[in-house]
Structure formats: structure tokens, C-alpha cells
Amino acid sequence: MSVVEGRSSVLTQDEFEDLARHAIRANEALRLEFVNGKMGIKAAPDGDHGRIIAWLMQICIQSQPGMWLFPEQGLRVETYHKGNARPRAYAESGLPVYLLIDRDACEVKVHSQPDGVRYEQVTTVSFGKSVVLPDPVGIELDTEPLKDWVH
Incomplete structure (x- = not known):
């Protein structure tokens, strides 16, 4: 790969999205991410990732009808596993x-x-304890069930 003179080495968001569309066509398991102007490969979520998100969504909906875990509603959730x-x-x-x-x-x-x-503010608790998700979410989360999804 060569560098074009006068061109920044940082991708734009549009360039990244175009590249990501081509990459997924070539390999459906490949997931790219774009953070701080740099591209990386995102680990594919395992089956437990989806179960954790569904569990959390059920809790949010029971606490606040209409809370669907969308970033527009003030909450982003990630399950981290390598x-x-x-x-x-x-x-x-x-x-x-x-x-x-x-x-x-x-x-x-x-x-x-x-x-x-x-x-x-960062609050850290071990699985099995309760933690408050502050407003605009505004719920207390019992993390005991998360012990079922540890590998």
C-alpha cells in the first residue's frame, strides 16, 4: 500500500463505512470498528452476548416501558469478552x-x-451485587444472573 502525497493517514467516517461494507461482503464474520480515526477488527459476539442483551432489555422494559437500550435513550451496553x-x-x-x-x-x-x-463517574461491582444505572436510565440492576454467562 502506498501513501498518496498530501493525504492524511486517518480515515474519514464515510471512507470507513464504505470499506466496512466491502469487508462484510467478502467475509460475513468480519466486523470492523472505527474509533478515534483508526480502524480495527471487532471481536464477533458469542451466543451469550445476545442472551445478556435480551435479559437486560427485559429488565429495562419492565422498569420503564419503552426503554429499548437505544443510545438515543441515554444508554449504551457492551458485553466484553476478549x-x-x-x-x-x-x-x-x-x-x-x-x-x-x-x-x-x-x-x-x-x-x-x-x-x-x-x-x-465510574462504578464497578462484581457479578452478584446490585448497581444503580443513573438517569436517564434510572434503574437498579441485580447482576446475580450474569454469573450464568461466565466462561
Whole structure:
């Protein structure tokens, strides 16, 4: 690969999205990510990832009808299992609550109060304890069931 003179080595969002569309056509298992202007390969979620998201969605809907875990509603959830967590990217975007379920460390991290660069508040609890997801989510989460999805 050669560098074009006068061209930045950082991809634009549009260039990345075009590249990602081509990559998925070539290999459906390949997932690319674009963080801080750099491209990387995202680990494919395992079956437990989907079960954890469904479990959490059920809890949110029971607590607040209409809460579907969309970032537009103030919450981003990731289940981490040998992948890359990205709280800084979400803090920079101003997302109020970022929930990281880390199955390797058997803990939950709730990031809140973004200042545009990072989250000022991070609460970490081990699986089995309760943790509050602050507003706009506004629920208390019992993490005991997460023990069932540890490898």
C-alpha cells in the first residue's frame, strides 16, 4: 500500500463505512470498528452476548416501558469478552450512561457523567451485587444472573 502525497493517514467516517461494507461482503464474520480515526477488527459476539442483551432489555422494559437500550435513550451496553471496550468514544459523544459487562473479570462497570472527553463517574461491582444505572436510565440492576454467562 502506498501513501498518496498530501493525504492524511486517518480515515474519514464515510471512507470507513464504505470499506466496512466491502469487508462484510467478502467475509460475513468480519466486523470492523472505527474509533478515534483508526480502524480495527471487532471481536464477533458469542451466543451469550445476545442472551445478556435480551435479559437486560427485559429488565429495562419492565422498569420503564419503552426503554429499548437505544443510545438515543441515554444508554449504551457492551458485553466484553476478549474484545475492546470503548468508554472514551461514548463519553466524547456525550452519551449519559455506558454500561460495560465484563465477563472476563466478572464485573459490571457503569460509566456516567460524561464531560466530553471521559466519564467522570465510574462504578464497578462484581457479578452478584446490585448497581444503580443513573438517569436517564434510572434503574437498579441485580447482576446475580450474569454469573450464568461466565466462561
